[in-house]
Amino acid sequence: MKFSILINEGPYTHQASDTAYQFAKAVLAKGHEIFRIFFYNDGVNNATRLTTPPQDDRNIVNRWSKLAEEHKLDMVVCVAAAQRRGIVDEGEAKRNGKDATNLAAGFRISGLGQLVEAGIQSDRLVTFGD
Amino acid sequence: MTIKKFMFVNRKAPYGTVYALESLEVVLIAAAFEQDVSLAFLDDGVYQLKKGHSTKGIEMKAFEKTYGALDDYDVSKLYVDEESLAARGLTVDDLCVPVETMSRAALGKLIEDQDVVLSF
Numbered sequence: 001m002k003f004s005i006l007i008n009e010g011p012y013t014h015q016a017s018d019t020a021y022q023f024a025k026a027v028l029a030k031g032h033e034i035f036r037i038f039f040y041n042d043g044v045n046n047a048t049r050l051t052t053p054p055q056d057d058r059n060i061v062n063r064w065s066k067l068a069e070e071h072k073l074d075m076v077v078c079v080a081a082a083q084r085r086g087i088v089d090e091g092e093a094k095r096n097g098k099d100a101t102n103l104a105a106g107f108r109i110s111g112l113g114q115l116v117e118a119g120i121q122s123d124r125l126v127t128f129g130d
Numbered sequence: 131m132t133i134k135k136f137m138f139v140n141r142k143a144p145y146g147t148v149y150a151l152e153s154l155e156v157v158l159i160a161a162a163f164e165q166d167v168s169l170a171f172l173d174d175g176v177y178q179l180k181k182g183h184s185t186k187g188i189e190m191k192a193f194e195k196t197y198g199a200l201d202d203y204d205v206s207k208l209y210v211d212e213e214s215l216a217a218r219g220l221t222v223d224d225l226c227v228p229v230e231t232m233s234r235a236a237l238g239k240l241i242e243d244q245d246v247v248l249s250f
Contacts, residue, residue: 112155
């Protein structure tokens with residue numbers, strides 16, 4: 001089956017991202033396909049490479065980056081939600097005159113059309129949020 | 131393009147959190163993709179449709195008008211849980227757009243019919 005995943009909450013405050021990660025791993029372990037993982041609302045905060053949790057805690061951002069690299073996952077961060085919350089890649093930095101970037105490896109910034117497309121193309125779009 | 135039934139389930143008050151606003155943003159994109167879009171309002175989500183949003187005091191942009199503009203995007207299926215309305219002392223006359231009210235059970239059936247359900 002072809003799945004897509006929507007994550008609407010940020011890391012550490014809310015379990016949504018943790019549960020989505022476990023779900024994604026289970027989906028892949030069962031041999032299913034993940035078409036796309038879309039980060040929206042505070043979920044875009046899962047994509048900052050500047051996260052530094054204590055050493056004995058899980059690193060949620062790096063975990064996503066690693067999973068994406070291992071399975072060639074398409075992880076998309078909503079551009080409007082990212083702009084509001086200061087998640088920036090090089091293109092966004094240039095466009096909006098910002099002096100830094102913080103988008104973690106494996107993520108890309110794009111529009112909400114990518115979420116709607118994920119809904120159209122996938123057998124299941126599963127939301128993790130409040 | 132494939133047309134799927136997208137339902138947006140709105141459960142939260144319009145201000146206080148960003149969910150209602152960011153839900154509307156996806157609604158408009160789904161409509162632009164010419165999908166079969168509907169919206170359901172339940173729990174505090176029914177407050178999103180209450181007439182007369184007045185946000186000056188909280189320095190937020192009021193987006194009541196966006197609900198009125200949905201029809202221009204061919205989004206006209208707005209469903210409201212009648213129990214949620216009644217529990218808050220509201221009737222359809224308090225709402226800023228025409229809606230169809232229904233029981234929670236009927237709304238549940240409608241949700242079951244959808245291809246994609248996005249809950250905000």
